[in-house]
Amino acid sequence: MKEHLELRYLQRLAELYPTIAKASTEIINLQSILNLPKGTEHFITDIHGEYEAFSHVLKNGSGSVKKKIDDVFGHTLSAADKNALATLIYYPKEKMDLVAKKEKHMDDWYRITLYRLIEICKTVASKYTRSKVRKALPKDFAYVIEELITEKSEVLDKEAYYNAIVDTIINIGRAEEFIVALSELIQRLVIDHLHILGDIYDRGPGPDRIMDKLLNYHTLDIQWGNHDILWMGAASGQQACIATVLRNCARYGNLDILEDGYGINMLPLATLALEVYKDDPCTLFKIKGEANYNKAEDELNMKMHKAITIIQFKLEGQLIARRKSFAMEERRLLDKIDYEKGTILLDGETYPMLDTNFPTIDPKNPYKLTEMEKNVIERLQSAFEQCEKLQQHMNLLLNKGSLYKVFNNNLLYHGCLPMDENGKFVKVNIYGKNYSGKALYDILEMYVRKAFFAIDDTEREKGRDILWFIWSNRNSPLFGKDKMATFERYFLADPATHVEKKNPYYSKQNDEKVMNRILREFGLGSDGHIVNGHVPVLQCAGESPVKCGGKVLVIDGGFSKAYQAKTGIAGYTLIYNSYGMMLVAHKPFTSAEEAIANETDIHSERIMVEMAPHRMHVGDTDNGKALKERIEELEELLAAYRSGLIIEKP
Incomplete structure (x- = not known):
């Protein structure tokens, strides 16, 4: 047989x-x-909607473009010329517009620039086959670029040959388009493969623009983060996830993402908020971070923020009651409130509430939505499910994404592996059966996909609810804390109630035996690496992203502006090329406009994590x-x- x-x-x-x-x-x-030399892998995590910083890091390859410029030109170009060339590669159209306003002899500038870009193209293309480079070439200029970057042994006067091509490009008025094509080719070739370790969504203002960019990225994989999972839940129609997405957007002043980015109408929620909370200042629901709202917009945002928060707590309470196996009864808090006294009984202690105005809550049935609230959430559910652009973005997450990935001896996941204080994998009940370790990841991913693809309504509903479980359960590998203290942070003054205790995984990241056990669980040897994000590394407090002697790399350094005051930097990225693994720490990015005008780059510091014993090859x-x-x-x-x-x- x-x-x-x-x-x-x-x-x-x-x-x-x-x-x-x-x-x-x-x-x-x-x-x-x-x-051939091993291609360069680029690892990024916890982008949190910071489109401009993310886009710039992609353009500069975490400093890879600058390094190629140094490799090619060494001391033959000044630092200023190198900066100008790098900026041109990052933003070719915008930079040429500025150059044209100052440069009197544009043909000479075109000629010099084209030759410089051709030399860099030759270098970045040298580690790929001609076939792979050919596939990366822009259609309009594919043949010409291939001629310019390929050595022609049969051509006796190579200089005259190349000069003739360049002169023709300039003479027919195609120099600027050709410079754009070469610059974008360089950007593409410096990174062979992109890994995103989760949390594209929430906090920052541009997750939809990031997703648009990723739709056309040449090769990538995504490990879902808890915030991505939340948006996937919302897109699948899971109501508690929808309410939480709206609350997060309102909290950070980003409701525009939903209205302008995805065309989801906020009018029903605004109408509810103005009617129910018209006399309530909603002072506990101020925007977190910077926002460009005027006073009236700010007041409306706070009312909408409170309205959707109460709806979220009601929907979560209904879900917890419906899914007993989630074991989250202690997170049903609306029935623990004494509405007459304005207090709540929490873990045996009575606390005064900072806000006692709850006009939509019936103390006898606190989790029941009012008719107006029900109408709002049903209309939002329909809008999320029918939003073509959002569904396209979710399809990208499903097609390119997963909860974890094993790739080139590295284990990639966003959060953690749930374990107890002894480093033993916790058994987690998923719809009546216990799973731990890799099996927990696998069963959760199966249900994530059921939320979108299952034909059976019961299985599809299980999948939708598991998306909320992954977002907020103590045993979720993407959450990794004992509780999500959202309610306490809004309504209770005592900071002790706000504490979210991390899973023991995070205290075990320097324990080699435990980390080796994780690697074995996923089929890797002790020479493998674990790469994850989720918990920002507080560099300014002396924390290191390199743990367990380099076996574990935590690369969340605060891409999100909301975290940068705590982390002291603006994100980490990881580069894995033919020479080894290198961690890159980034300083805050101001704006693309400043980068173009002043030729400033993100200042980055490189830390060699592991040098390969020999230059690695594709083999x-x-x-x-x-x-x-x-x-x-x-x-x-x-x-x-x-x-x-x-x-x-x-």
Whole structure:
């Protein structure tokens, strides 16, 4: 039976390579790819809607573009010229507009710039096959760029050959378009693959723009963060997730994301808020961070903020009651309030409430929505489910994303692996069965996908509710705390009630035995690495992103402006190239306009985490393993041709 299956597979392979010559050529091609330098992987996490900073880091490859400029030109260019060239590569159209206002001899500038960009292109393309570079070339200029960056041994006067091409580009008025094409090609080739370790959404103002950019990114994978999961839940129609998304947007003054970014109408919520809380100043619901609202807008935002917060707590209470296996009864708090005294009984202690005006809550049935609240959430549910752009973004998360990924000896996930104080994986009840470790990740991911793709209504509903579970449950690998103290932070003054205790995973990150156990759980050896984000590294307090001797890398350094005062930096990224792993710490990014006008870059500091014992090649990667397997299969096909088992079809 096995021999029969192997023969059938070889016959299928023979359809792709019908002759000895074609099979042999493919073996040679694959073997040559194995000996190319390993492509550069770029790791980013916890972007939180900061589109401009994220976009700039993609453009500069966390300093990779500047490094290529240094490699190519060394001391032959001044620091000012290098900065100008880097800025041009990041923002070619905008930079050329500024240059044109000052430069009197644009043809000379075009010529010098084109030659410089061509040299950088040659360098960044050198680690790829011609086929891969060809696929990356812009269609309009593909042939010309390939001519310029490919060595022509048959051309005797190479200088005259290249000069003729460049002069023609300038003379026919296509220099600016060509400079844009070369700049974007450089941006694309300095990064071979992008890893995003979660939390694209919430806090910052531009998650929709980030998702638009990722839709067209050449190659990436995404490990879902808890905030991404929340938006996925909202897009699937899960009402508690929808309410929480709106509350987060209102809290950070980002309701524009929903209205302008996704076309979701906020009028029903605004109408409810103005009617129910017209005489309530809602002072506990001020915008967090900076906002460009006038007084009237600010007052409306606070009322909407309170309105959706109360709706959220009601919906969460209903969900917890419906899903007993989530074991979250202690987080149903509206029935613990004494509405006459204005106090709440929490963990055996009575606390005064900072706000006692709850006109939509019936003390006898506190989790029941009013008719007006029900109408609002149903209209929002319909808007989220029918928003074409939002669903397109969620499809990207589903198609390119997962809860974890094992890639090139690295284990990538956003948050943690739930464990007890002894470092033992916690068993978590998911709809009546217990799961831990990798199995917990796998079952949760299965239900995430059911929320979108299950045909059975019951299974689809389970999937939707599990998205909220992942967002907020103490045993969720993407949350990793004993509770989400949202209610306490709004309504109770005692800071002790605000504390969210982290899962023991975070205190075990320097415990080599525990970290090795995690690596084994996911099929990796002790030489592997764990890369995750979620919890910001407080660099200004002396915390290090490098843990367990480099085995664990926590790369959340505060892309979100809301965190930067605490972290002391504006985000980490990780670069993994043919020479090893390098952590990059970034200073805050001001704006693209300033970067263009003043030729400023994000100041970044590089820390070598691990130097490879030898320069790594494609053959040392997961893709290399797959190519080696393909070579073995093709060698078997050759043997089958030569033995007469399979006949060539010229």
